[in-house]
Amino acid sequence: MDMRFSPEELAFRDEVREFIANNYPHELKGARRGEMSKEDILKWHRVLYKKGWVVPHWPVEYGGTGWTITQRYIWNEENARAETTPLLPFGLSMVGPVIYTFGNEEQKKRFLPGILSGDDWWCQGYSEPGSGSDLASLRTKAVREGDHYIVNGSKTWTTLAQHADWMFCLVRTDPDAKQQEGISFLLIDMKTPGITVRPIITMDGSHEVNEVFLEDVKVPAENLIGEENKGWTYAKFLLGNERSGIAGVARSKKAIERLKKLANAELLDGEPLMKTDEFSRKVAELEIDLSALEVTELRTLAAESKGRGPGPEASILKIKGTEIQQRITELAVEAVGNYALVEAPRLEVTGNEFVPGPEGSQGVAQDYFNMRKTSIYGGSNEIQHNIIAKMVLGL
Amino acid sequence: MDFSFTEEQTLLRNTVQSLLQDKYDFETRRKVSKTAEGWRPEIWAQFAELGLLAAPFSEEMGGLGGGAIENMIIMEEFGRHLVVEPYLETVVIAGGFLREGGTPAQQEAHIPGIIGGETIWTFAYAEPQGRYNLADLKTTAKKDGSGYTINGYKAVVIGAPWAQKLIVTARTSGGQRDRDGVSVFIVDKSAPGISTRDYPTVDGRRASEITFENVKVEADALIGQEGKGLPLVEKITDQAIAALSAEATGCMKELNTATVEYCKTRKQFGVPIGKFQVLQHRMVDMFMAYEQSVSMTYMVNLKLEEGDAERTKAAAGAKVQIGKAGRFVGQQAVQLHGGMGMTDELNVGHYFKRLTMIDTQFGNIDYQLKRYSEAA
Numbered sequence: 001m002d003m004r005f006s007p008e009e010l011a012f013r014d015e016v017r018e019f020i021a022n023n024y025p026h027e028l029k030g031a032r033r034g035e036m037s038k039e040d041i042l043k044w045h046r047v048l049y050k051k052g053w054v055v056p057h058w059p060v061e062y063g064g065t066g067w068t069i070t071q072r073y074i075w076n077e078e079n080a081r082a083e084t085t086p087l088l089p090f091g092l093s094m095v096g097p098v099i100y101t102f103g104n105e106e107q108k109k110r111f112l113p114g115i116l117s118g119d120d121w122w123c124q125g126y127s128e129p130g131s132g133s134d135l136a137s138l139r140t141k142a143v144r145e146g147d148h149y150i151v152n153g154s155k156t157w158t159t160l161a162q163h164a165d166w167m168f169c170l171v172r173t174d175p176d177a178k179q180q181e182g183i184s185f186l187l188i189d190m191k192t193p194g195i196t197v198r199p200i201i202t203m204d205g206s207h208e209v210n211e212v213f214l215e216d217v218k219v220p221a222e223n224l225i226g227e228e229n230k231g232w233t234y235a236k237f238l239l240g241n242e243r244s245g246i247a248g249v250a251r252s253k254k255a256i257e258r259l260k261k262l263a264n265a266e267l268l269d270g271e272p273l274m275k276t277d278e279f280s281r282k283v284a285e286l287e288i289d290l291s292a293l294e295v296t297e298l299r300t301l302a303a304e305s306k307g308r309g310p311g312p313e314a315s316i317l318k319i320k321g322t323e324i325q326q327r328i329t330e331l332a333v334e335a336v337g338n339y340a341l342v343e344a345p346r347l348e349v350t351g352n353e354f355v356p357g358p359e360g361s362q363g364v365a366q367d368y369f370n371m372r373k374t375s376i377y378g379g380s381n382e383i384q385h386n387i388i389a390k391m392v393l394g395l
Numbered sequence: 396m397d398f399s400f401t402e403e404q405t406l407l408r409n410t411v412q413s414l415l416q417d418k419y420d421f422e423t424r425r426k427v428s429k430t431a432e433g434w435r436p437e438i439w440a441q442f443a444e445l446g447l448l449a450a451p452f453s454e455e456m457g458g459l460g461g462g463a464i465e466n467m468i469i470m471e472e473f474g475r476h477l478v479v480e481p482y483l484e485t486v487v488i489a490g491g492f493l494r495e496g497g498t499p500a501q502q503e504a505h506i507p508g509i510i511g512g513e514t515i516w517t518f519a520y521a522e523p524q525g526r527y528n529l530a531d532l533k534t535t536a537k538k539d540g541s542g543y544t545i546n547g548y549k550a551v552v553i554g555a556p557w558a559q560k561l562i563v564t565a566r567t568s569g570g571q572r573d574r575d576g577v578s579v580f581i582v583d584k585s586a587p588g589i590s591t592r593d594y595p596t597v598d599g600r601r602a603s604e605i606t607f608e609n610v611k612v613e614a615d616a617l618i619g620q621e622g623k624g625l626p627l628v629e630k631i632t633d634q635a636i637a638a639l640s641a642e643a644t645g646c647m648k649e650l651n652t653a654t655v656e657y658c659k660t661r662k663q664f665g666v667p668i669g670k671f672q673v674l675q676h677r678m679v680d681m682f683m684a685y686e687q688s689v690s691m692t693y694m695v696n697l698k699l700e701e702g703d704a705e706r707t708k709a710a711a712g713a714k715v716q717i718g719k720a721g722r723f724v725g726q727q728a729v730q731l732h733g734g735m736g737m738t739d740e741l742n743v744g745h746y747f748k749r750l751t752m753i754d755t756q757f758g759n760i761d762y763q764l765k766r767y768s769e770a771a
Binding site: 134205209267334 | 524761
């Protein structure tokens with residue numbers, strides 16, 4: 001057992017750290033994704049694409065870097081440390097691996113380049129108004145007519161669909177089969193007639209998610225991934241990938257640093273709040289939780305590098321990771337005190353430009369409200385408990 | 396021992412309920428909070444017309460002769476409808492200062508305007524360096540002829556964009572955090588030397604940062620004794636906490652009702668999600684959190700006239716209870732509503748936001764825990 005990095009790994013760390021320092025678009029520093037334009041969100045992606053580092057987790061033949069799992073871990077850590085814009089997962093981590101694992105040669109040639117370059121923006125057509133935690137109950141249907149499918153239905157909570165060129169979509173192709181067995185995995189061009197995207201504004205004032213309505217949308221049969229009615233297999237494969245990135249340890253470390261800065265600036269009876277027993281203990285508890293999660297994640301990664309997992313244990317990462325992320329934002333609201341009330345501008349909010357309060361306090365309450373989504377999305381935390389109970393404990 | 400309401404009190408609750416059911420549906424509230432003004436003066440006029448603004452004042456002052464329980468009833472119903480209009484600031488707080496600390500002349504000059512709905516007041520007490528310590532004041536009031544000159548800065552003054560009158564705390568003597576030397580003044584918001592910058596708050600209200608630069612007030616602007624204002628400020632903020640507790644129980648009540656209803660109708664895996672035991676127990680915990688909050692709300696409202704130590708414990712205890720319960724009920728109501736709970740179009744998120752902000756007002760859980768343990 002050894003948790004330390006080797007000299008080679010340390011050299012690698014220095015190399016990527018320097019690369020990020022020299023190449024991260026400086027105008028993006030400190031920007032929040034909720035306030036960024038489409039082009040801004042893609043800037044860092046395009047830099048990494050040019051360097052050949054946009055998909056370290058892919059096999060080399062499709063554009064991966066060939067890094068070890070430890071190197072990938074270091075890479076993520078360094079990105080969080082520098083607070084780079086997180087790359088969008090929809091193409092790179094979700095549909096990309098599905099396409100190179102289950103797609104045919106034609107599909108790989110057609111779709112992978114756009115995913116890598118960032119020219120194609122993808123969104124995820126999974127949830128429906130009636131199908132949240134019970135995803136397999138989805139009702140959007142696709143009927144084969146000649147060399148096309150005709151798709152009808154609606155999807156919801158579709159993140160950043162307002163910018164999307166493509167959607168990977170779960171559709172029901174056999175209404176008579178058992179729930180999981182009649183589902184197919186279709187790639188849909190968002191410019192196809194019959195698609196309407198309606199924004200959903202969340203309580204923090206952001207426009208991240210959307211409803212997508214599909215009315216007699218004609219999708220070429222060649223956009224079907226794998227076999228008809230086998231889509232659930234691909235969907236589950238994708239969800240497994242979604243879960244493994246969800247712990248967010250490195251980014252939470254950075255967020256705790258920011259929290260400490262806030263609590264050091266805030267005074268209570270003339271003393272920094274961070275120096276008070278109540279608050280410093282809460283931050284300490286949070287850091288300890290995060291250390292435990294970090295090592296749990298490293299253990300999962302180590303198992304993965306030996307070809308095992310990520311099994312249902314990945315649900316631990318989702319539950320604990322999101323609890324920690326939420327707790328950090330909760331403590332930031334506490335730290336800021338009265339100024340937590342101030343509303344910071346978001347895309348859809350009134351034209352408020354005056355945002356008083358100490359540095360770093362702007363929008364802390366909105367971040368807290370926004371982060372409540374994390375225990376709901378990607379399989380709610382209740383569902384993750386069910387997965388562990390059933391798959392790990394055998395209950 | 397009697398926890399029942401009088402006939403008049405029940406009538407008051409019915410009056411508030413029917414007005415709000417009629418005029419304060421969620422969609423209207425949501426639209427109004429997005430307008431430039433952010434509130435409805437016409438609904439304020441109706442509050443006045445129905446006597447709500449007169450409720451806690453004695454009959455000699457032109458009021459209805461009620462008190463804390465009347466405020467509690469009104470604030471609970473306001474909580475259920477997420478009312479943004481500044482009843483707390485105008486009637487409970489400014490009204491409280493005038494009632495408890497004002498001279499007959501001050502009462503005569505100002506209370507009719509509150510009761511009649513003509514004057515909006517707010518409470519400018521917080522300062523950037525002070526967090527929740529009511530005595531931590533850099534704002535000063537210096538004796539100047541027969542009056543005073545005020546200089547300083549007040550943070551996050553809720554309702555200030557709508558107000559004409561301010562209750563301002565300022566230091567007339569002593570060090571920055573001394574208990575002695577705090578004075579309370581009535582100040583016209585339009586007085587020369589006052590500048591404000593307004594902004595929206597996350598719970599759909601409006602607030603201002605206020606700068607005082609050589610603002611002159613007359614001697615009759617002082618409420619209570621010069622330099623001895625802190626006990627009065629503490630008493631009135633405890634009354635505000637009692638009212639906020641009631642508002643919080645109103646918010647929780649609505650969230651619990653909505654959540655139970657949603658879990659009965661939302662189906663996943665072929666059954667209503669309310670059939671899942673883990674969610675049932677969660678909702679039972681939410682229900683208990685609400686009931687405990689109601690109890691603490693009654694207690695603090697019944698103990699506002701006790702001695703300082705007893706009152707402090709009741710107010711701090713209630714604030715801790717509603718802080719914890721509000722966080723739990725708010726977070727879980729969102730969680731159990733799933734993605735829908737995250738949206739701006741459903742009321743659930745708005746109650747959650749308000750409950751979160753109630754905790755940050757007048758001292759959060761940690762602050763009040765400490766205050767409680769020091770008073771105990």
